Amino acid sequence: MFWGASGFAVVTIVFGLMIPGIDNAAHIGGFLTGLLSGFGLAHALEPDMLLPWRPRLLAGAAFAVALLLLVSQIPAPAYRWRDEAFARREIQTFLQSDAAISQTWKNILSESRREGASFDELAGRIDTAIGDPYEKSFEQLSEHPVNPALPSASTLDMLRYYAGLRRDASRSLAEGLRSNDPRKIRNAMALEKKASELQRPGIAPP
Incomplete structure (x- = not known):
């Protein structure tokens, strides 16, 4: 043997x-x-x-x-698995919230057309149902520092940038509607376009 x-x-x-x-x-x-x-x-x-x-x-x-x-000689781990698990939960929570906010936005547009809501009423709904949730999501995604070595780090960065764009777009749109300011409305549309482009594969935050 x-x-x-x-x-x-x-x-x-x-x-x-x-x-x-x-x-x-x-x-x-x-x-x-x-x-x-x-x-x-x-x-x-x-x-x-x-x-x-x-x-x-x-x-x-x-x-x-x-x-x-x-x-x-065993090297120190680049990241802790519990941090990655937490990051994945944050991502999942945000994706669910984003889907709900998108549906709310569709409902607001549909109801405003049907009810003939004023610009002030529409702006208030946008601030409450769109801007505030994206503000909260942005703060939650920014609350904990992210280890760049985490596999989900780049996704968290992109979602944080995306939430910030959605927040700023909704705020600018609401302000433009209240003040009847075309410049702010155009700025909101430009921010919204940037946020929409992030959903395409291969697009990363700057």
Whole structure:
């Protein structure tokens, strides 16, 4: 069994040298670790045979030192998984809120056409049902600093930028309607266009 296992280990290492993408450090490390642990834990085949304790003690000490060195070289994680889980929950919460706000916006437009609401009434509805929720979402997304190493960090940045655009667009539209200011209304439409473009694949915040 010893020679068969040794031959298999040699073949594995040779293949690791020949084939790209194979981590030979794992193979060589496993081979040496197996030798040390096997030597340290070996038992005599015959009851009256005694194995020398000093080489076994040295093998065990070498194994322990190698293990401590390995543990000391483990790099610190780039991020904590609980932070990533929290970020994903924030994203999911915002997406649900955004869908609800979009539906509310459609309802406001439909009701204002049907009821003939004044510009002041429409502006008040926009501030309350559109601007305030996006303001709250923006503050929630900005409340906790985001580790750039998080897989969801770029998505959070984009959603924060998106929420800010939606908030500013709704505020500007409401102010433009109240003051009958075409400039503010045009500014609102420009901000809304930027926010809509962020929904397209491949668009990232500046």
